[in-house]
Amino acid sequence: xxxxxxFRTTRPWRTGAPALAAxxxxxxxxxxxxxxxxxxxxxxxxxxxxxxxxxxxIVLLHGGGLDLRxxxxxxxxxxxxxxxxRYDQRGHGRSLASSAPYAAHxxxxxxxxxxxxxxxxxxxxxxxxxxxxxxxxxxxxxxAGLFLLAPGVSGWAW
Numbered sequence: 716x717x718x719x720x721x722f723r724t725t726r727p728w729r730t731g732a733p734a735l736a737a738x739x740x741x742x743x744x745x746x747x748x749x750x751x752x753x754x755x756x757x758x759x760x761x762x763x764x765x766x767x768x769x770x771x772x773i774v775l776l777h778g779g780g781l782d783l784r785x786x787x788x789x790x791x792x793x794x795x796x797x798x799x800x801r802y803d804q805r806g807h808g809r810s811l812a813s814s815a816p817y818a819a820h821x822x823x824x825x826x827x828x829x830x831x832x833x834x835x836x837x838x839x840x841x842x843x844x845x846x847x848x849x850x851x852x853x854x855x856x857x858x859a860g861l862f863l864l865a866p867g868v869s870g871w872a873w
Contacts, residue, residue, distance in 0.1 A: 757825050759815030764802035764826055768794030771859070772835035774823070775801040776843025779867075782808025785840065800835070802826060804842070820849035827857065836860040842867050 752765040765783060773793055775786040783801040790799050804819060806812035823846055827835065836859045839847035844866020851858045 754810075755826055755829055757817070757822050759817050760805050760811050760813045762802050762805065762822055762826060763809035764800065764830075765790075766798065766800050766830060768796070768798050770797050772798045772800060772832045774827070774832075774835045774837050774847075775799060776823070776837065776839035776846050777801070777804065777807065778841030778843055778864075780807075781840075784808070786838075789838075798832070800826065800830060800832065804846070818849070819846045820853055823850050824854060824857075833857065834859045836862065838862040838864075839866055840864040845869055 750765060750767050752763070754761045754763050763783070767790060775783070775789065775793075777783055777785040782803045786799075786801050790801060793799050803810035805817065805822065819842075827833075834857050837847035837850065839845070839862075841864070844863040845868060847861055847863060848866060849869055851861060
């Protein structure tokens with residue numbers, strides 16, 4: 716009779732507390748890319764943003780009900796050789812809700828302009844995917860690529 720082997724993985728969070736502690740300690744002690752963060756005033760509101768790393772730009776757009784922390788794991792490794800921009804959309808995280816009508820993809824354009832980013836790969840989840848699509852349709856020359864995760868779509872009657 717064949718013996719069933721236990722499930723094994725190389726993922727440290729599945730190999731027990733000592734491995735998890737080692738991973739957490741290593742990530743806490745490693746020198747990451749410098750963080751620049753701030754707020755941009757946009758018509759009818761302000762946006763909290765964070766930039767790390769350098770090189771080709773990647774913009775991480777969070778889903779509805781979330782904030783820029785959605786991308787904590789990804790930004791840690793992407794920013795090693797890429798410039799990463801992430802921000803809290805209006806009414807999320809540390810950004811205030813809007814006091815006037817606005818277009819979310821216009822907020823993205825403002826941030827890119829003020830950060831001096833001409834072209835970027837856009838990574839969007841859910842509502843962030845909708846913003847990425849809308850921005851791409853409005854400014855195709857500024858988009859180096861799209862990576863969409865279950866994107867919303869503007870104009871769709873739910």
